[in-house]
Amino acid sequence: MNSEESEQESTTFKERVYIVVRMIPRGKVATYGQVAMLAGRARAARGVGTAMRLSAGVVDLPWHRVINAQGRVSPGGDMFRPEHQRHLLELEGISFRRSGTVDLKVYRWEGPEDGLPWE
């Protein structure tokens, strides 16, 4: 271990995404693009979507706190139904507009106070 910076990535993109998502506090939300940036891949918003789609069964993962840049929740899925996601968010005190969207100006997570492990 003669190096600390040129070391190989010991974590995959998906792993980092989950780590970031687990940092989102209760009552707050983050967008795919935001998570991508924090995970070290600013333009991989779509990759974050892929990671979340494959997250069924992952323990302790607040998947419902990840929404898109328009404030809309997941489009659907057996285990990720829009109504379910909305319900979970409302239980955390997040209110939706008539349009069914979340006001990011109010509920957007500011980001981690301390730096991330890989940054």
Place this chain on the structure above:
DNA sequence: TAAATGACTTAGG
């Protein structure tokens, strides 16, 4: 290794 897929995003119409 190339092609297809999809919880994305921004800019326009």
Place this chain on the structure above:
DNA sequence: CCCTAAGCCATTT
């Protein structure tokens, strides 16, 4: 509010 076109990416075929 709904739809399309482009750009970008991880994952799966």
